[in-house]
Amino acid sequence: MIRPDNIRKEILMQLYAARPLSISAERIARDARKAGYDFTPHEILNELIFLQDKGLVVSLNNSIGSELIFRIHALGVTYYEQEFQ
Numbered sequence: 001m002i003r004p005d006n007i008r009k010e011i012l013m014q015l016y017a018a019r020p021l022s023i024s025a026e027r028i029a030r031d032a033r034k035a036g037y038d039f040t041p042h043e044i045l046n047e048l049i050f051l052q053d054k055g056l057v058v059s060l061n062n063s064i065g066s067e068l069i070f071r072i073h074a075l076g077v078t079y080y081e082q083e084f085q
Helices: 003-018 025-034 041-053 074-084
Strands: 057-061 068-072
Touching: 003 025, 003 041, 003 057, 003 068, 003 074, 025 041, 025 068, 041 057, 068 074
Parallel strands: none
Antiparallel strands: 057 068
């Protein structure tokens, strides 16, 4: 797998595990770092936008501030289960 594919897989894995909650790109990057990856928040955000354009992820405005948070869409759940489980 190439790096963007690894980032997308990690994003989907985290969002799948967190559903139905929404989480930020920064939290995804922090948790990925704990798992041994060196993905930057910028890389995570770029791939989140890619996944959003594909209809697998939905972005929301955080009610507390202006930070975007993301959750997995039903299509993303199905895709994750078919591809990675």
